Structure formats: structure tokens, C-alpha cells
Amino acid sequence: MASKIKNPSTTKSLPIALLRARERVMWPIRDMLANAGVTEQQWRVLRVLDEEGPMDPTSIAERAVLLLPSLTRILHKLESKGLITRKRDTTDRRRQIITATAEGRGIIAANMDTSRSILSKLREDLGEERHDQLIALLVDLTELED
């Protein structure tokens, strides 16, 4: 399926390598999420709420790696699907508190095992040491200044 690409400089560049790697990882995950009826980003939002409890949109955006304008749309969508609810913060009326509904948490519960097994298989296939080393390098790269 993945054809052999010759070897122009772009093949070895970090941006392209990151792009292709993420494409490879998301393949099977997207299959799972399509069955669950949510997008990758909606899944991330629900997971953050499930793992860390109710929180405001700005915090969700940081944790789910989304920009606020995207999150605004995603929250509208999740709300219309009945997967989250919102209420205004009483002390700061600009701020909202988003909460996952039982149905929203249900989607996480119903798919978490599959998600974990997909990632476990990747870790195993790549080699556990190499996998963990990869993550460490990615985190280091992310945390570089400037």
C-alpha cells in the first residue's frame, strides 16, 4: 500500500517524518473512532473531560492540543450530540465549565480498550525500548525553547 519513495531530501526532513509517522499511527485509530461516531478531536476532548473532570474551554484546548476557535465548534457539536453540557462559572461569568455527560463518558468507556490495544500493538511492534525512547525524544523536541 505504502509505495516506496525514492529519497529526496524531504523524505528525511523532520516535518515530513513527523507527518508520515502521525499518519501511520492515526490510521487504525480513525477506524475505531469512525465506528464510535466521533472524530479524533472530539475523542480527545471527551478523554480530557473523562480523565480530569469538568473544566473550562481554555484548559481543554491546552490539554487536547486544539485552538480555541476549533474547540468552540467542537463543543457545539458535542453539545448537540448530548455528549457534554456547559454551565457558566458563577464567579467569573466569562468562563464556562464543561462537563461530559454519562453518554459522553460511555463513548470513552466503550472504546478505551480498543484504543489501548492499538497503541500497545504499535509499542510492541516498534519495540518497547525504542517506542519509549521515541516518546522521550518527541517530548524533548516539544519542550525546546524559542
Add this chain to the structure above:
Amino acid sequence: MASKIKNPSTTKSLPIALLRARERVMWPIRDMLANAGVTEQQWRVLRVLDEEGPMDPTSIAERAVLLLPSLTRILHKLESKGLITRKRDTTDRRRQIITATAEGRGIIAANMDTSRSILSKLREDLGEERHDQLIALLVDLTELED
């Protein structure tokens, strides 16, 4: 600017780590490209054409890591900007041959040094060995079967 996130399991997951790393890498590159007046994807298409010469959309899509529907729109845009031209393949009239114009190649030439220096700085900051190791791991991950 980048806030400290506590440490939920998602922080260590491969999909999120890849996402954050790519975000970090693309930051400075997007700045450069905004000045050049092209998007990241348009830049990739022009680079492929500049490095490998005229080719058909399907091949461009593979090399630039784009899906064909996206590429169709991008080629329309690049054509309207005068950065590429298209002609039909004479032997297979479904196929087109896309060629970068002098102006298109000019954009690459005008920004290639900046691009290289951004990536060199990242490599230096991460450590050359670790950088190269990271790319090797990403390539291995990408090439896993299944």
C-alpha cells in the same frame, strides 16, 4: 508561552506526542511561509516539483503527503497564482503533468536558506545524534506493517 501541563496519560501517548512535536516544529516554519505568501502544503508541492521535476498529481500527492482531493484544490490555487502550469499527458489523457513556473521555483529559491537554517537550529538544539535518532525512529514507525 507553552504552559506546563500536569501529566495525564494522554501526555505520554504517541498520538499526542507526535501532535505536539509537529506543532513545535511548524511554528517557525509557518512564520517564514506566511512571509513567502504560501501555505505549508503549497510549499511542499512546490518543493517536490523543484526537487524532482515535472510530475503527475498522484506522484506529487505521495511525495508531499497529501490526499488527492486536497491536492486538486492546492493545484488550482497554485495555478491561479501562476506558480505552476499543467499539461495533459499525450499517451494517457487522464494524466496531467504539473510543472513549477520560474516564479514558483523562485519562491523555493528565496526561502530555502531560511528553511534550512530553521531545521538546522532545531537539530543543533536537540542534539545532532538525538535528532538523527528521532528521524530514524519516526521512519521505522512509519514503515511498520499493518
Add this chain to the structure above:
DNA sequence: AGCATTTGATTAACACGTTAACAAAGTGCG
């Protein structure tokens, strides 16, 4: 040759990424 299948490319529809502009609520300071 005739017809089903495959391939190359496009279009459509929906969702997200990104930047800029904006509105409303809160904060700081004279």
C-alpha cells in the same frame, strides 16, 4: 469488438487548523 473493471482526477460535504476581528466580563491604576 464489447463490456466490466481499474485508474486518474475532480467535486461535494462535513469537520478541523489558522489568523484576525470582535464582544463581553474582569482587572489595574490614576
Add this chain to the structure above:
DNA sequence: CGCACTTTGTTAACGTGTTAATCAAATGCT
């Protein structure tokens, strides 16, 4: 208090990601 500034969240506009449907040209098979 009053006003400038900041913060939170939204909307707008444009471009891309993704899947499905579609069309024309080519290919394979009988």
C-alpha cells in the same frame, strides 16, 4: 469612579483533511 488593558470565548474567512460519489480514459478479458 472611570478608563485603558487583559482575558475568555465566539464568529468569520480561508485553506486543508477525510470520505464518498462521480466522470472520463485506459485496461483486461472473452
